[in-house]
Amino acid sequence: MAPDLTIEDLFSKEKFIFIAGPCAVESEEQVIETARFLKTLGINFMRGGAYKPRTSPKSFQGLKEEGLKILAMAKEETGINIVTEVMDSDNLTTVTKYADILQIGSRNCQNFSLLRRVGELNRPVLIKRGFGNTIDEFVQASEYISGAGNSQIIMVERGIRTFENATRFTLDISAVPVLKERVPYPVYVDPSHPAGLARYVEPLSLAAVGAGADGLMIEVHPEPQEALSDSKQQLNFKQFELLYKRVNILRETMSKF
Numbered sequence: 001m002a003p004d005l006t007i008e009d010l011f012s013k014e015k016f017i018f019i020a021g022p023c024a025v026e027s028e029e030q031v032i033e034t035a036r037f038l039k040t041l042g043i044n045f046m047r048g049g050a051y052k053p054r055t056s057p058k059s060f061q062g063l064k065e066e067g068l069k070i071l072a073m074a075k076e077e078t079g080i081n082i083v084t085e086v087m088d089s090d091n092l093t094t095v096t097k098y099a100d101i102l103q104i105g106s107r108n109c110q111n112f113s114l115l116r117r118v119g120e121l122n123r124p125v126l127i128k129r130g131f132g133n134t135i136d137e138f139v140q141a142s143e144y145i146s147g148a149g150n151s152q153i154i155m156v157e158r159g160i161r162t163f164e165n166a167t168r169f170t171l172d173i174s175a176v177p178v179l180k181e182r183v184p185y186p187v188y189v190d191p192s193h194p195a196g197l198a199r200y201v202e203p204l205s206l207a208a209v210g211a212g213a214d215g216l217m218i219e220v221h222p223e224p225q226e227a228l229s230d231s232k233q234q235l236n237f238k239q240f241e242l243l244y245k246r247v248n249i250l251r252e253t254m255s256k257f
Contacts, residue, residue, distance in 0.1 A: 004044040007081060007100060010124060010154060010215075011186060016251060017215030019083055019126075019188070020240060021046040023230040024060060025067035033222050035074040037237050041244055045101070046071075046080045047217060051087040052229060053107050060228040064091075068098040075100075083126060083217075089117050096123060106130050106158055106193075109141050119148025126154040126217075128190065131161045131169055138175075139182050153185045156217060157208075159194025168196025168233070171204050176211040188215035192233045198224065201235055202243045209250050216247070 009015045018041075021034055025048045035046055050067030052060060063070070071082045081100040086092050092114070095102065101124045108114055109130030118125045125145055129138045142153050157176060159169025171194035179187045189211075191204035205216055221227045224234040235243065 004042070004079065006044075007124060010045075010101070011152065013186060013214055016209075016247075017045065017186070017188070018043045018244065018247075019045040019047050019215065019217040020220045021048045021083075022221045022227065023192075023219050023234060024049045024052050024228055025063050025070050026228050028070050028073060030222055031070050031074045032077060034220060035078045035080045037222075038220075039078050039080060041241065043244075044079070044081055045083055046074065047083045047103070047219075049085055049229075050098075051085060051091060051095070053085075053087055053105060054229070065094055068095065072098050086114065086118065089114055092117055096121065100124070101126050101154075104128065109133055109138065112141075112144050115141060115144035116148045119145040119150040121150060122152075123150070124152040124154065125150060126156060126188075128156045128158045129160070129172075129175065131159060133160075135172075135175055135178055135182070139179070142183060142185065151185075153183075154188055154215075155179055155183060155185050156188045156190050157213075158190035158217075167194055167200060169194040171195075171207070173207055173211050176208060176213050180212060186214040187212075188217055189213045190217040192217075192219040192230070192235075196233050198233055198235050198239060201233065202239075202246065205243055205247055206250055209247055210254070218243070 052062035083101040085103040104127040106128045162170040189208035219234040220240045221234040
């Protein structure tokens with residue numbers, strides 16, 4: 001197995017990065033089982049939401065700091081790096097104690113005060129494009145972070161809202177080459193949220209690789225049907241392992257030309 005990828009590798013466009021894990025932290029067993037599985041594939045970055053910005057206030061809102069502590073336990077056992085979302089300036093200090101990479105979610109893409117705050121930190125920031133934002137607006141959002149002094153930025157295309165309703169969102173695959181021309185940062189794709197259904201995640205992942213994405217961020221759960229959020233779009237371990245192998249086959253094939 002290849003050596004574990006490091007935080008520095010996130011910004012090396014010579015390395016392709018997988019970030020995977022559950023939409024939400026639900027239990028110690030769920031998170032540690034997922035971390036162990038990812039490490040068997042050589043994946044060293046796990047996503048997991050402790051604070052969940054949900055459309056409905058009646059939906060599961062996350063375990064909050066208890067969820068962060070569970071993520072820390074998974075890191076302590078496996079050494080996996082943790083990617084988790086910052087909701088607002090109020091929980092930034094708490095999240096920063098546990099997270100290796102801070103995630104700015106789609107709904108906060110234009111939360112300019114929060115972008116400035118994370119820009120003041122010496123911590124990698126993964127920012128997702130807002131589902132109503134143009135590419136120009138997304139680029140300008142990244143400039144709030146870099147303008148505050150932090151250039152450790154990863155930009156993630158995660159789908160935009162269009163008139164099409166066959167999928168949850170519409171993956172703007174053209175954003176990948178455009179962003180790679182416009183910014184010096186790695187450009188990743190989150191295929192899970194535009195897909196909305198697990199069966200579409202692999203095709204969108206392969207399309208992202210073909211378009212030149214530097215990494216993928218995918219929702220994975222030991223038992224997706226039991227998930228407390230986004231159950232229909234999360235992959236089980238078997239599905240993810242197959243996707244992982246096919247993505248690597250495609251990348252190897254592309255490297256020959």
